[in-house]
Amino acid sequence: MEYINIALAKGRLARETIDLLSEVGIQFNGWSEKSRKLIFEEAEHKLKIVLVKANDVPTYVEKGAADVGIVGKDTLLEKAADVYEIMDLGFGKCKFAVAGLNQVHLASYHKLTVATKYPNVAKDHFYKKGIAVDTIYLNGSVELAPLMGLSDVIVDIVETGRTLKENGLKVIEDITDISAKLIVNKASFKTKSERIHQLVNDMRNVLAAKGEGERAGTYQS
Amino acid sequence: MMNRAYHVPEGAANLQANELELKEKKIYVINELFKRYGYQPVQTPTFEYYDLFSDIEGTIDVDKMIKLIDHEGKILVLRPDATIPIARIAAQNNGNQSYYKFSYTTKVFRMNESFQSPQSREFTQAGVEFFGRKGLEADLEVITLAVQSLEKTGFEQITLDMGQAKFFKEFMNHIDIPGQASIEIQKLIENKNFFELEQKLEQLNMESRFKDIILTFPTLYGQPEKVFAKAENLLVNKQMELELDKLKHLYKMLSELGYQKYVSIDLGLINHLNYYTGIIFQGYVQGYGKPVVVGGRYDHLSRQFGRDLPATGFGIYIDALLDAQRSFQKAPDHGTDFLILHHEEHLKDGMGIANQLREQGFVVETDLIRQESYEENLKEMKVKNIHYIVVLQEDQLVIVQQGQEKKVYQDLDSLKRDVLRK
Incomplete structure (x- = not known):
């Protein structure tokens, strides 16, 4: 029997997924957060998890190097991937938001400068509102941009809002909610269907029992 | 700045020796199969007017077409789809045949953005188009042919997903x-x-x-x-x-x-090509993350060229087949059976022996003797995968090998007898 490979976004999502899998009865021995290992195996169910950067999860899954992936909706929104987006996992909840120093006036009559790690999400949001924007791509610490006069506002992920607050920024408007998604390679979905459906169903049942991800219940196979 | 002259453009690739031979072999096997079902090969231009693809409802994304401008300012595109030009052939055929069966092997060009793998923008497709029959027996034939193409090219675990x-x-x-x-x-x-x-x-x-x-x-x-x-x-x-x-x-x-x-x-x-009007299908093979065959029924396409012909067909992504087998299929042994070395004065004999062997199906190269030790030739033997080096000396043929005794033969027949026994 072939292995089913699951690509996980390193960090919190990986931790939550591994917890979820262990509730399903799949234990990855040797897994610890401090480990530098990138691959963990479970021989009984023939499952393998690989830890990759969040941005790379859709790449692994679309190309078929991984059959299944768990990644935030933020990553999928920024970079569209040709995969099945099967299930909302209900964890990793946060939102995309526009934030700035004061009540910046978001109007269409003047151009807005937006600093972000998510240029596609930012452009799409403002274009839909008919606001012309200059997007400035930054790799991190996006909150700095309005403080240093680099941009009018930022578009970023907001979880608790603490980072924004400590830097004197506030949310101007919400863009969309984000949570962790389970994605599946389109070919694997057909060629390893039984086992993938089983895995997805098991996860859904655990989530439903916990009351998390109420909507995950809509998945049926 | 990078020197572009050194780079192949994104999404395109060079293909050499073994890889190319493997690809051509697959194409050959598939085309033979098409032929035996009565499909006739057709070829359409590499570039076409942009309007051919943009005017037809529900075809490919215009942004993905690779465009060129001719000297009159007309927009041309590199063939972004194999089926549409063939539908035009079928519609414009004025014969009184009630059906047409066409096959093709062709390059398709699309400005695909995601994943700049080699061959993502220029790839080879082989397929068939069956015009003029609207019954299920045509769908059956085409689907059978798609499955057999995969079987014949060495796949066992096939998934045929029908919609x-x-x-x-x-x-x-x-x-x-x-x-x-x-x-x-x-x-x-x-x-x-x-x-x-x-x-x-x-x-x-x-x-x-x-x-x-x-x-x-x-x-x-x-x-x-x-x-x-x-x-x-x-x-x-x-x-x-x-x-x-x-x-x-x-x-x-x-x-x-x-x-x-x-x-x-x-x-x-629901395929991205909206011209499909009936049963559609995709073929998957084990260990490959994308469909390798895509096809289905498209009854309204040829109507756009003035003749109503129901149709069904499919395309196989040949490069994908090779990718899917890369992990377990070895490229064919692309070697030279004999390298004949001779002095310039024995040109005629050298060529004669080489041609005799070629007639019998061997791969034979010839070269002049540059040094009596054959150092250079022996060094190349392994890299170039040459099986035997035969040196033409006076009245003898000598097989030289690295670190081994020379073997001397009086004529080509005795050499062949000895060599072919192995």
Whole structure:
């Protein structure tokens, strides 16, 4: 029997997924957060998890190097991937938001400068509102941009809002909610269907029992 | 700045020796099969007017076409789809044949953005188009041919995923929802995104039984009998029933031929090429993350060229077949059987022996003797995969090998007898 490979976004999502899998009865021995290992195996169910950067999860899954992936909706929104987006996992909840120093006036009559790690999400949001924007791509610490006069506002992920607050920024408007998604390679979905459906169903049942991800219940196979 | 002269453009690739030979072999096997089903090869221009593809409803994304401008300012594109130009041939054929069977092997060009793998923008497709028959027997023939092409090129674990483009279309026509919402719903069904599909439906004003049906669409996949049973509950009109019946009937015929082990059904399969009008299918092979065969029925395409010809066909992504087998299939041994070395004064003898061997099917190279030790030649033997170096000396033929005794033969026949025994 072939292995089913699951690509996980390193960090919190990986931790939550591994917890979820262990509730399903799949234990990855040797897994610890401090480990530098990138691959963990479970021989009984023939499952393998690989830890990759969040941005790379859709790449692994679309190309078929991984059959299944768990990644935030933020990553999928920024970079569209040709995969099945099967299930909302209900964890990793946060939102995309526009934030700035004061009540910046978001109007269409003047151009807005937006600093972000998510240029596609930012452009799409403002274009839909008919606001012309200059997007400035930054790799991190996006909150700095309005403080240093680099941009009018930022578009970023907001979880608790603490980072924004400590830097004197506030949310101007919400863009969309984000949570962790389970994605599946389109070919694997057909060629390893039984086992993938089983895995997805098991996860859904655990989530439903916990009351998390109420909507995950809509998945049926 | 990088020197572009050193780079092959993104999405295109050079192909050499073994890889190319493997590819040509696959193409040969597939074309032989097409021929034996009575398909005649056709070739269409590499570039066409932009209008050919942009005017036709529901073809490929215009942004993905690779455009050129001719000296009069007309826009040309590199062939972004193999089927449309062939539909034109079929429609413009003034013969009195009731049906046409065409096959092709061709390069297709698309400015694909994601994943700049070699061959993502220029790739080889081989396929067939069967015009003039609207019955299921044509769909059956084409699907059988797709499966056999994969079998003949060395695949065992094949999944043939069949859908019915019209089943969904008939439903959407029935419920009549605004265009934009319909496109979004279609996309969510295609991606099996249950979660967002439900969210989307909440915003729409629609009878709840229709919402339930839409929510069922992404679950209509898997084992054929089960899917058919589930789909029966969704019928809202006669047309849907008719379309479902066709798929059921086709499945029955495929089962009779012993292909049911390969078949799965996905009624949420809605191909990005909107010209499909009936049964559609995709072929997957083990260990490869994308479909290697895509096809289906497109009854309205040739109408756009002035003649109504129902049609069905498919294309195989040849480069994908090679990628899928890379891990376990070795490229053929692309070597030279004999290297004949001779002095310039023995040119005629050297060439004579070489030609005799070539006649018999051996791969033979010739070269002049530059040094009596043959150092250089021996060094190259391994790299170039040369099996024997034969040196022409006075009246003798000598086989030289690295670190071994020379073997001397009086004539070509005795050399061959000795060598071929092994």
